[in-house]
Amino acid sequence: MDDSHFNDIFSDLESDETKTKFNKACDYLQHLVNQLEASQLLEFYGLYKQATVGPCNTSKPGIFSMNARAKWNAWAELGTMNKETAMRTYVSKLDEIEPDWNQHDASNTKAKKPTWVSVSTPVVESDDEHKGDKSLIDHVKDGNVDEILTFFSASITIEQHDKPKKLPVNEYDGDGLGAIHWAADRGHHQILDILLQNGANVNLIDKDSGQTALHYAISCSHVECIKILLHHGANPHITDSDDVTCIDLANESDDPNIIDLLKT
Structure with missing residues (x-):
C-alpha cells in the first residue's frame, strides 16, 4: 500500500470522540441562531458540508441564485480540508462563541418554533416578528431589485439530509x-x-x-x-x-x- 492510499484511508477515519462532539455541536448550534451573524452561519455551513461530504463537489450556482451561491462559496473556500479537521474546526468555533456549550444537554434546551434547519442559517422570519415590513410580493410590485436580492441572500437555508427548506x-x-x-x-x-x-x-x-x-x-x-x-x-x-x-x-x-x- 503506497503512502497516498494510506493517507486517503486515514483522512476518512474520524475518531468516535471527534464525531460525537461534532454531532452534539450541530444540535446545540440551533439554539444560538438569534445571536449569530449571517457570515458566522455561512462559515458553520461550509464546515458542516466539508465534515459530512468532503471538499465541494458541485458547480457554482448562477449569479441570481444568491442564497445558493453564498453557501457554495462558504463550502468551496475550505478547499481540500479533510473531514476530521472540518469537524474539529466547527467545534472550535462554537467553543469561541459559547465556551460552556458542551456542559449543556441540547435535548433539554427549550427551542423556539423552528425557523432554522440542521446546522443553522436563517429562513424567512414570521410575519408576527415584523408586521410592518414589506413582503416579497410588495417588493416585486414596487420593482425593488436590491430588496429582493437581499431577501434571498438573507433567507439562506441549510439542508437537512440534503432536503432544503422551501x-x-x-x-x-x-x-x-x-x-x-x-x-x-x-x-x-x-x-x-x-x-x-x-x-x-x-x-x-x-x-x-x-x-x-x-x-x-x-x-x-x-x-x-x-x-x-x-x-x-x-x-x-x-x-x-x-x-x-x-x-x-x-x-x-x-x-x-x-x-x-x-x-x-
Missing part, C-alpha cells in the same frame, strides 16, 4: 396572485428571472382566472418577460378558466414579435 416564493397574496404573476404584470423582467432562479414555479396558476405568468406577460405585451418565462420552461398550452391558452393570447395580440416567440 422559501415562500410560490405563496399567494390576498388577490390570489403569486410574486411571479406580479413581476410579469409589471414588466419587471430582471425580478422575474431572480424569482425563477430561486425556486418560483414558472407555471404557477393564479387563484382567480387560472392564468400563468406567461398569460400575464403576453396580455401586457412585456416581450422581455415572455422571453425569460419561455427560457425557464413556461408551458404555453395551459388553458385559463376561459379555456384560453398563451398561444391564443399571442395570436390575438397581433404583435409579430410575440407571435414568433410563442411559435418558436
Whole structure:
C-alpha cells in the first residue's frame, strides 16, 4: 500500500470522540441562531458540508441564485480540508462563541418554533416578528431589485439530509396572485428571472382566472418577460378558466414579435 492510499484511508477515519462532539455541536448550534451573524452561519455551513461530504463537489450556482451561491462559496473556500479537521474546526468555533456549550444537554434546551434547519442559517422570519415590513410580493410590485436580492441572500437555508427548506416564493397574496404573476404584470423582467432562479414555479396558476405568468406577460405585451418565462420552461398550452391558452393570447395580440416567440 503506497503512502497516498494510506493517507486517503486515514483522512476518512474520524475518531468516535471527534464525531460525537461534532454531532452534539450541530444540535446545540440551533439554539444560538438569534445571536449569530449571517457570515458566522455561512462559515458553520461550509464546515458542516466539508465534515459530512468532503471538499465541494458541485458547480457554482448562477449569479441570481444568491442564497445558493453564498453557501457554495462558504463550502468551496475550505478547499481540500479533510473531514476530521472540518469537524474539529466547527467545534472550535462554537467553543469561541459559547465556551460552556458542551456542559449543556441540547435535548433539554427549550427551542423556539423552528425557523432554522440542521446546522443553522436563517429562513424567512414570521410575519408576527415584523408586521410592518414589506413582503416579497410588495417588493416585486414596487420593482425593488436590491430588496429582493437581499431577501434571498438573507433567507439562506441549510439542508437537512440534503432536503432544503422551501422559501415562500410560490405563496399567494390576498388577490390570489403569486410574486411571479406580479413581476410579469409589471414588466419587471430582471425580478422575474431572480424569482425563477430561486425556486418560483414558472407555471404557477393564479387563484382567480387560472392564468400563468406567461398569460400575464403576453396580455401586457412585456416581450422581455415572455422571453425569460419561455427560457425557464413556461408551458404555453395551459388553458385559463376561459379555456384560453398563451398561444391564443399571442395570436390575438397581433404583435409579430410575440407571435414568433410563442411559435418558436
